[in-house]
Amino acid sequence: MPQTGAPPGWGLADIAVPLPSDRLPGSSMAGFRYRASVFTDVAMVAHPSVSLFIDLSEGEGPVYRTRGRSRRGSVVVGLVPGDLRTGGLRGECLQIRLDPAAAGAVLGTATGLTGSVVSLADVWGRDAGRAEDRLRAAASWDERFTIAGEILGRRLHARPAVDPEVAFAWRQVRSSRGRARVDGLADEVGWSRKRLSARFRAQLGITPKRAARLVRFDHAARLLAAGHSAAGVAAESGYVDQSHLHREVKSFTGCTPTAVAVAPWLAIDDAAWPGASPGRSPVTGGRTRP
Structure with missing residues (x-):
């Protein structure tokens, strides 16, 4: 997969993205490997997607805070979550952005997620733990993207689409x-x-x-x-x-x-989501293995 270094001014993580041919319609993915335990407090900027943050670290995962409530580990961030911040970054994390038209099928619901941050286990039940285990045991980001694509594809086809x-x-x-x-x-x-x-x-x-x-x-x-x-x-x-x-x-x-x-959260987008940001050229690297 194209593997990028950290974008200027970020410096916290190495970022991996799947090849275009591996991307599932209605979703996009990026993998983050934090270079050391980072306990910074980062404001996350609202995006027109429902986002899954799957914690692949060993031990305690990142903390997500919004509206006075905190969640740790793997979470689902709904549309327009409000003042959302994350900290305690360490290890590895897979972020999946879902088009709202696909999120309902993948997650089983979309309406109850707007403005909220919920545990992935609350949405997927035991399947959340199984997905984490499979992804954590994978030998490379290539394998992780393939596994995640299989999970998303199976859920997309198992539930009715929106009108x-x-x-x-x-x-x-x-x-x-x-x-x-x-x-x-x-x-x-x-x-x-x-x-x-x-x-x-x-x-x-x-x-x-x-x-x-x-x-x-x-x-x-x-x-x-x-x-x-x-x-x-x-x-x-x-x-x-x-x-x-x-x-x-x-x-x-x-x-x-x-x-x-100058928001750090937006600074990573050119690297994590190539071609998604207007006004800049996408940052890509050669096909390497982490």
Whole structure:
């Protein structure tokens, strides 16, 4: 797999990503090997995906904190989790990002995860421990990505997908970078606005309008991290003005655009999710074994 070093300014972990041919539709993965026990407190930035953090370390795993509650080990982070921070980083971790349209099938639910961080065992039951054991025993990241792909694929095919209309609306929200209007989406799928909003929220755990705000924020945050000015980002991302951008960034992160621009969490994205960030070239390496 392409294996990267740590991105500039990060310095905490080596990052591995699967080859494009190994990626499962609706999901993306990255493996992290922390170079030493790191007890830093890192703010995690909201992303338009449901994320699984599978702890592969020996002993105590990382701690995730949001809204006054803490979780340790393997967790599922729902959409828009609020003020989310992680610390106690050590060992290895597999992060899986799931498209919300796929998350319901993989996890058995998506609606109850919005705004929350829950233990993977609470979602998968005993299967969580079995998955951790298989992944921990694997000899390489290549093998781990293959195992994770098998687990995700089996779950995707075992459960019904979301309504085609809901899946289409979500894709339109993503492809438009959050600029798609709910009325227009409803017209395209032949539903009323009320019905689309209700089905969208029931199946993805978020309203179309909130989803569009999240996607637009994600695009803006990555432009900020790529070094673009706040004024330019506001115009590029479809905000009314710079003040509007400031309010939205504050709403999703509690931080100013200036703080988000240097957020360590966003600094790893070019390495962990090649090609996902606008305004930068993806960082890749040769095919090596960890």
